[in-house]
Amino acid sequence: GIQVEQSPPDLILQEGANSTLRCNFSDSVNNLQWFHQNPWGQLINLFYIPSGTKQNGRLSATTVATERYSLLYISSSQTTDSGVYFCAVEGFAGANNLFFGTGTRLTVIP
Amino acid sequence: NAGVTQTPKFRVLKTGQSMTLLCAQDMNHEYMYWYRQDPGMGLRLIHYSVGEGTTAKGEVPDGYNVSRLKKQNFLLGLESAAPSQTSVYFCASSRRGEPPYEQYFGPGTRLTVT
Numbered sequence: 072g073i074q075v076e077q078s079p080p081d082l083i084l085q086e087g088a089n090s091t092l093r094c095n096f097s098d099s100v101n102n103l104q105w106f107h108q109n110p111w112g113q114l115i116n117l118f119y120i121p122s123g124t125k126q127n128g129r130l131s132a133t134t135v136a137t138e139r140y141s142l143l144y145i146s147s148s149q150t151t152d153s154g155v156y157f158c159a160v161e162g163f164a165g166a167n168n169l170f171f172g173t174g175t176r177l178t179v180i181p
Numbered sequence: 182n183a184g185v186t187q188t189p190k191f192r193v194l195k196t197g198q199s200m201t202l203l204c205a206q207d208m209n210h211e212y213m214y215w216y217r218q219d220p221g222m223g224l225r226l227i228h229y230s231v232g233e234g235t236t237a238k239g240e241v242p243d244g245y246n247v248s249r250l251k252k253q254n255f256l257l258g259l260e261s262a263a264p265s266q267t268s269v270y271f272c273a274s275s276r277r278g279e280p281p282y283e284q285y286f287g288p289g290t291r292l293t294v295t
Binding site for chain 1: 224226
């Protein structure tokens with residue numbers, strides 16, 4: 072399967088700070104998704120972004136498919152942003168099954 | 182529109198017992214998936230289905246069986262539970278054909294095997 076590496080593994084921010092999370096992947100991808108896993112364990116879809124740039128409020132994401140990486144930007148962080156952020160990718164072969172990274176654990180302190 | 186739902190939410194089993202996890206989706210998606218998440222890790226694919234009556238193995242299929250008798254339901258079975266199957270189980274679904282191939286996840290089932 073495709074190897075997915077996320078960095079940093081852990082991140083602690085003061086409320087109001089900005090951050091960038093990175094996802095590197097080992098092969099060409101047909102699908103790339105960013106998820107937020109909240110403290111209750113629920114996986115929330117943030118972005119479907121196999122290429123290009125998208126923005127949703129304080130969050131934005133960019134995927135450079137030719138260089139095999141994606142970035143998730145969080146601006147003006149809030150305590151509710153705390154949790155684990157996962158990047159997951161799907162290759163061109165297979166039935167849309169996603170390969171997950173090990174996540175970035177974000178803690179936002181007031 | 183409930184999206185993807187899973188039952189039960191929590192379960193405790195003794196080693197050797199069996200159980201079935203139920204996943205239901207109301208988005209008319211063709212593809213459905215079962216993943217497991219172990220502490221400190223991302224999700225790993227157990228089994229998946231590309232349509233009613235079809236199933237296939239994922240990355241970690243041993244000890245599990247699945248069935249997709251109806252398009253909206255995907256069942257995950259453990260015939261003889263082992264402590265190594267203690268995990269959080271997530272079901273997901275996605276459309277097929279034209280993109281986006283975005284997967285939508287259920288709330289998870291926390292299973293403990295003692």
